Amino acid sequence: MKTALVMLLAMLTSSAFACTLDGCDHPDCGSCGGACCRLSITIPESTESVMNKLNASIVAGGPDGLYTPMMTAEGTLTFGDLRPYGKPIDFIGQAVHTTINGVYNDTVNFSLAPVSENETEVMAFSISQIAGAYCDDGQNYLNILQLVEGVKWDGGELDLDQVSHLDGSCPDPASSLKK
Ligand SMILES: *[C@@H]1O[C@H](CO)[C@@H](O)[C@H](O)[C@H]1NC(C)=O
Numbered sequence: 001m002k003t004a005l006v007m008l009l010a011m012l013t014s015s016a017f018a019c020t021l022d023g024c025d026h027p028d029c030g031s032c033g034g035a036c037c038r039l040s041i042t043i044p045e046s047t048e049s050v051m052n053k054l055n056a057s058i059v060a061g062g063p064d065g066l067y068t069p070m071m072t073a074e075g076t077l078t079f080g081d082l083r084p085y086g087k088p089i090d091f092i093g094q095a096v097h098t099t100i101n102g103v104y105n106d107t108v109n110f111s112l113a114p115v116s117e118n119e120t121e122v123m124a125f126s127i128s129q130i131a132g133a134y135c136d137d138g139q140n141y142l143n144i145l146q147l148v149e150g151v152k153w154d155g156g157e158l159d160l161d162q163v164s165h166l167d168g169s170c171p172d173p174a175s176s177l178k179k
């Protein structure tokens with residue numbers, strides 16, 4: 001009975017979120033209360049270069065045309081420059097991604113920390129804005145991954161070795177608990 005209910009709920013939320021593209025394979029089921037995804041991505045370029053490339057993609061709508069840049073507290077679009085303040089990170093930013101059916105918005109927050117002169121750790125966190133998002137069909141993972149994969153990096157295509165999970169959110173398909 002309980003299992004049937006959980007399955008029905010999963011089916012309902014699946015059709016509601018409808019992430020059906022390639023890469024919608026990291027669903028998150030309540031890891032942060034709702035649905036979210038937290039990833040770290042290492043890029044062998046300076047924080048400024050990474051920021052400019054991510055910003056250029058986001059202001060153009062991102063790879064699927066569904067990203068909207070947000071105004072930051074620092075007064076610049078998409079990213080704020082924290083370098084004058086001597087913080088551990090150089091840039092902080094935000095975009096909103098709208099699902100392909102135009103119904104749901106997710107917030108994606110970024111921080112860009114220098115690992116060395118030409119290496120950046122991108123911390124990205126995507127979260128479903130709607131209350132009661134239990135499982136997201138992998139939408140939050142996709143929001144981050146398709147964006148960083150869509151950028152033309154100096155070192156070539158993004159390798160999944162550059163991506164790591166920092167917590168139990170949006171787990172890899174192999175490690176997810178299949179109900
Ligand atoms: C992001 O790109 C837009 C459009 O080119 C620009 O107006 C904005 O200043 C850029 N943001 C930063 C932090 O450079």
Ligand SMILES: *[C@@H]1O[C@H](CO)[C@@H](O)[C@H](O)[C@H]1NC(C)=O
Nearest residue numbers: 068096097098103104105129
């Ligand atoms: C989703 O975000 C877009 C872009 O910021 C905004 O125009 C729209 O009103 C938002 N929709 C909802 C339901 O929050």
Ligand SMILES: *[C@@H]1O[C@H](CO)[C@@H](O)[C@H](O)[C@H]1NC(C)=O
Nearest residue numbers: 044045046116117118119154
């Ligand atoms: C970082 O990249 C710049 C531009 O390509 C280069 O001039 C510089 O030598 C690099 N720094 C290091 C530490 O590799």
Ligand SMILES: *[C@@H]1O[C@H](CO)[C@@H](O)[C@H](O)[C@H]1NC(C)=O
Nearest residue numbers: 036094107108109125126127
């Ligand atoms: C992203 O930032 C917004 C506020 O700007 C906040 O509502 C949201 O919870 C943040 N999410 C994460 C996961 O950092």
